[in-house]
Amino acid sequence: MENQLTSYLTQLLDTSTNQKGLEWLNKQVEKINTEGAPSKFFLAFSQASRFFKKEKLNLTKEKLESANEFVSGFQPQHWDELQTARTVLMLSYPQEKEAWFAAMNQLFETADMHEHQALFAALPLMPFQKDLIPRAIDGLRTNISLVFDAIALNNPFPAQYFPEANWNQMVLKAIFMQRPLYRIQGLEERRNPALAAIARDFAHERWAAGRDVMPEIWRLVAPFMNEMYLEDLKKTLATKDEPQVLAALLTLRESAYLPGKELLETYPDQVATLDMDALAWERIGSEFQRTRV
């Protein structure tokens, strides 16, 4: 499986403009495979930046679809060439558990920004995934958004493995850092009452400080709608700010809470124009990212 995955990733890098890089990569892979000395691996991992650019991969539709066959939720359309090359190197390191962790721990602990990005985004492709949960949780303590995004966004790992408390901390930090929530995999499925309450507290804190609230956070409260949340949504509707209003209406539409439905009926025109949930939230989220100061 690792070998198939490695050759799949290598194929993604096989463009006419980068034959030199590919040649270098193949040579390094062979060295790493046969020599087993971590120093060669570390050096190649760093020096990959000399051979590969941070340009997004150019994927065909077929290639994109087959990504999901390797790992459910794997989205290489968000990957760049450099991190792909680094992932090939990482997967080429002999996967004998103790030695593998010794090398990877050292790599994680000494990584620069883009190396961290590569490593964390590749968590769902790594072996021994359950043992990597603490590493992923620790990685989220970064204040570098590039690194945070590598774990939190377009990555199936957190939704699959994080205990509820850590999941909630990640989503809250994403809100705090104003990251696009619609890019968090499993966001809807892993909503929970505690997270809804945290999101509400956060909104109130923002309001108290005279600041706007990121509209996407209301998506977290829909399944737990009650009188309290309804008051928040009324306040959100009163902003008359379009993304805010749309977010509130989407939340009311998804919820089965009766007083909420009644409120929804007073906005027939806007409701008629709403997209399907996922699409509408994506629109709200990307619009917010585009326009925020």
Added chain:
Amino acid sequence: MYIDPHIHVVSRTTDDYEAMQKAGIVAVIEPAFWLGQPRTEVGSFKDYFSTLVGWERFRASQFGIVHYCTMGLNSKEANNEPLAEQVMELLPLYVGKEGVVAIGEIGYDDQTEAEDKFYRLQLELAKEVDLPVLIHTPHRDKRKGTIRSMDVSEEHGLDPKMVIVDHNNEETVKEVLDRGYYAGFTIYPHTKMGSERMVEIVKQYGPERIIVNSAADWGISDPLAVPKTADLMRKSGIPEEHIKLVTYQNALTAFGQSGQMDEQDWLNAAPLDQTKKMSGNSVLRGGQTPRVEGSSDFVEN
């Protein structure tokens, strides 16, 4: 546009970064050095090196400044031999990283045997990974220490063009330039050079292979030393192309030999926009509005 090719920005504030950016500094090089007191654990070195290629690089980028660094074991701390051995094992993990433009700052402090040993080992490392070398010349017994640094470097077969000898003064500059090295000058109040003396040196020796820096750190120093010195050169009638060479181009040429520093890094950088580019909480806490204009007299919400 200026480059400050020697500044320890980990010890500077965000106000400094803002002022540097406004004064026209587009790129900085942060040489690995000591922290004002000796470290006692190898882990402190590891985290420091990681900061240089990680957080500090990111922090600088938020102010529109491209951050590079040099990696090395400084001469002061080379004197703790058991620790120095461990640091030497650590260095190969960092020298190949993005934005590492030289091995440095290395060389002599008290010119002890231990300093000599680790200086030589690092010259060999620089050769192995084909990186330039940044030499720190000693405060005390400077002239002899400077000459010895060059002698030893040549003994190890390094091309002078790959070596930047730093912290020069009127007593060292001639020999350093004559032997084909880049000569760094640190504009640092009281202990090293002042701007006026720097102007005289450029007048006397011309701009070739001369590099001006601030070496600003946690001491009384000036992160604007490079632009201030350039201004003084202008007022003193030094031609603009000479100013450009000593405050920008020579540093780029010398450290660019690493293959890790390219003008395009700042010429083609995304326009400075702290929030959009860097996203919310970073050096900007909780949706704080970035200050692009001058400081205001109240703390913004």
